[in-house]
Amino acid sequence: MKIIERSVEISHSLFQQTYEERDGYRTYHFAFGWYRNTLLAIGKNSPNSPNSRALKFAKKFNSTQIIKYPFLHAEVDLISRLWGRFHINNRLKVVIVRLNKFKQLQNSKPCSNCSRVLNTLGVNRLWWSTKKGKIKGSNSC
Numbered sequence: 490m491k492i493i494e495r496s497v498e499i500s501h502s503l504f505q506q507t508y509e510e511r512d513g514y515r516t517y518h519f520a521f522g523w524y525r526n527t528l529l530a531i532g533k534n535s536p537n538s539p540n541s542r543a544l545k546f547a548k549k550f551n552s553t554q555i556i557k558y559p560f561l562h563a564e565v566d567l568i569s570r571l572w573g574r575f576h577i578n579n580r581l582k583v584v585i586v587r588l589n590k591f592k593q594l595q596n597s598k599p600c601s602n603c604s605r606v607l608n609t610l611g612v613n614r615l616w617w618s619t620k621k622g623k624i625k626g627s628n629s630c
């Protein structure tokens with residue numbers, strides 16, 4: 490499917506810049522928000538420092554674990570970028586890609602906190618990369 494291939498391609502193209510900005514990350518996590526075939530926004534993880542947007546969304550969605558450790562996950566970064574700009578519902582398609590520092594696909598299935606945020610908003614068309622270098626989906630497109 491086109492949006493998945495494009496998400497993986499864009500992840501690879503963003504990798505170098507992100508790698509240089511954020512030397513030392515073990516994984517590079519990107520979340521792509523699509524409406525039909527239009528890319529609306531891209532979220533990135535930010536695991537090295539606590540983040541005020543992570544905290545804001547954790548409070549909004551009552552994610553106690555994130556309130557304690559407010560590091561920004563790519564999925565929540567994506568939602569925060571769409572927030573107030575687009576109506577977030579089940580028409581939004583989210584593709585999550587995680588690369589290791591060798592640019593290989595890794596498991597990017599959303600954690601329970603991110604899953605709850607996405608579920609609460611009705612976002613259930615999700616695809617994520619797996620360690621075997623494939624993309625899995627919760628739904629057909």
Ligand SMILES: [Zn+2]
Pocket residue numbers: 562563564599600601602603604
């Ligand atoms: Zn998460």
